[in-house]
Amino acid sequence: xxxxxxxxxxxxxxxxxxxxxxxxxxxxxxxxxxxxxxxxxxxxxxxxxxxxxxxxxxxxxxxxxxxxxxxxxxxxxxxxxxxxxxxxxxxxxxxxxxxxxxxxxxxxxxxxxxxxxxxxxxxxxxxxxxxxxxxxxxxxxxxxxxxxxxxxxxxxxxxxxxxxxxxxxxxxxxxxxxxxxxxxxxxxxxxxxxxxxxxxxxxxxxxxxxxxxxxxxxxxxxxxxxxxxxxxxxxxxxxxxxxxxxxxxxxxxxxxxxxxxx
Amino acid sequence: xxxxxxxxxxxxxxxxxxxxxxxxxxxxxxxxxxxxxxxxxxxxxxxxxxxxxxxxxxxxxxxxxxxxxxxxxxxxxxxxxxxxxxxxxxxxxxxxxxxxxxxxxxxxxxxxxxxxxxxxxxxxxxxxxxxxxxxxxxxxxxxxxxxxxxxxxxxxxxxxx
Numbered sequence: 001x002x003x004x005x006x007x008x009x010x011x012x013x014x015x016x017x018x019x020x021x022x023x024x025x026x027x028x029x030x031x032x033x034x035x036x037x038x039x040x041x042x043x044x045x046x047x048x049x050x051x052x053x054x055x056x057x058x059x060x061x062x063x064x065x066x067x068x069x070x071x072x073x074x075x076x077x078x079x080x081x082x083x084x085x086x087x088x089x090x091x092x093x094x095x096x097x098x099x100x101x102x103x104x105x106x107x108x109x110x111x112x113x114x115x116x117x118x119x120x121x122x123x124x125x126x127x128x129x130x131x132x133x134x135x136x137x138x139x140x141x142x143x144x145x146x147x148x149x150x151x152x153x154x155x156x157x158x159x160x161x162x163x164x165x166x167x168x169x170x171x172x173x174x175x176x177x178x179x180x181x182x183x184x185x186x187x188x189x190x191x192x193x194x195x196x197x198x199x200x201x202x203x204x205x206x207x208x209x210x211x212x213x214x215x216x217x218x219x220x221x222x223x224x225x226x227x228x229x230x231x232x233x234x235x236x237x238x239x240x241x242x243x244x245x246x247x248x249x250x251x252x253x254x255x256x257x258x259x260x261x262x
Numbered sequence: 263x264x265x266x267x268x269x270x271x272x273x274x275x276x277x278x279x280x281x282x283x284x285x286x287x288x289x290x291x292x293x294x295x296x297x298x299x300x301x302x303x304x305x306x307x308x309x310x311x312x313x314x315x316x317x318x319x320x321x322x323x324x325x326x327x328x329x330x331x332x333x334x335x336x337x338x339x340x341x342x343x344x345x346x347x348x349x350x351x352x353x354x355x356x357x358x359x360x361x362x363x364x365x366x367x368x369x370x371x372x373x374x375x376x377x378x379x380x381x382x383x384x385x386x387x388x389x390x391x392x393x394x395x396x397x398x399x400x401x402x403x404x405x406x407x408x409x410x411x412x413x414x415x416x417x418x419x420x421x422x423x
Contacts, residue, residue: 001282003280003281003282004281004282005281006264006281006282006325006328008327008328008330027325030323030324031323034284034324034325035305035323038303046281047281047325049325049327051328096394097308097393098375098376098391098394099305099308099311099318099319099320099372099394100305100320100323100394102314102317102318102319103319103320103323103324179393
């Protein structure tokens with residue numbers, strides 16, 4: 001790693017101030033950023049650790065029934081405490097491995113927007129709201145391509161608010177070496193319709209599969225997806241699977257998610 | 263340099279660390295607690311697992327400065343007060359849960375974290391929990407067996423030797 005200073009502010013305001021420095025980067029749980037630093041793919045002068053900010057940790061329910069998860073909340077905590085949204089709790093409980101889940105945070109995952117990460121699928125399929133230190137961003141506006149988000153430099157994800165669906169399920173086809181999603185599909189059924197979000201597959205990062213949403217909103221059954229297909233164009237193609245293979249898996253994982261939704 | 267103070271295996275320790283000093287390097291190089299191993303250094307293998315505030319974490323993927331004020335437990339803190347092996351360590355010995363031993367500190371720390379949250383895990387739950395701990399010698403069967411035994415369960419039925 002290159003050398004850098006590390007700071008551990010205890011409030012969001014102090015963290016934002018510290019991030020005002022040139023070349024400063026926020027550090028969530030570090031489960032992606034620390035390996036990245038080790039590879040010298042990033043060279044911050046200051047790392048601002050968000051792990052000391054108690055205000056952005058924890059899970060609660062808002063007055064409108066939405067599940068609110070602090071940006072600094074670990075995957076393990078979400079898996080344990082997001083019981084009102086079982087599809088989301090199950091997703092969190094299957095990210096990485098137990099030790100990774102004890103450090104990695106939802107805010108870090110959503111801010112990084114890895115094209116194969118699990119959380120972006122849940123955030124987009126839930127029509128969740130990403131809350132930062134200075135605004136609220138709808139999921140549909142938040143994700144802007146591979147590793148790209150609507151966040152400005154130094155902006156911190158303080159909370160993610162999830163409307164709780166009637167039924168939901170996340171199905172992940174794991175890339176066998178990394179255990180990241182080769183393709184992951186999150187299906188969420190709300191009173192006003194179904195949303196389907198796909199991670200791992202597209203070169204543009206997480207996306208909504210709108211044809212499946214329309215079909216499933218009319219008939220929430222695996223067969224509703226029969227006959228629909230996603231194009232392999234623009235899909236990630238690598239040694240683990242071609243674009244066409246990933247496109248095929250989108251349909252398969254969607255059907256499995258619908259069949260298992262609860 | 264940043265001054266850090268933490269409790270490691272029940273003792274208060276402190277030291278000056280650089281921003282990029284990993285917890286594992288602080289434990290091994292500064293405190294000379296070399297039982298915590300570094301296998302992959304990319305957070306895949308789990309040889310470096312320690313407990314921070316009671317939770318299993320990969321100490322190669324956390325900075326020492328982030329552990330300031332924390333309670334840290336390493337493999338050196340696992341034996342019983344009289345120096346004898348604790349129940350998990352003893353079970354690893356009895357069930358031949360190690361061969362070269364390199365992964366064993368991480369395995370024992372992960373096993374302890376598992377049994378704290380799930381005192382009677384099924385074989386499948388043990389295998390699932392060990393997803394982030396890689397062993398290249400044993401083929402895992404005897405590790406699983408040892409952890410099942412440490413939880414007080416009958417291990418006769420656990421998969422092939």
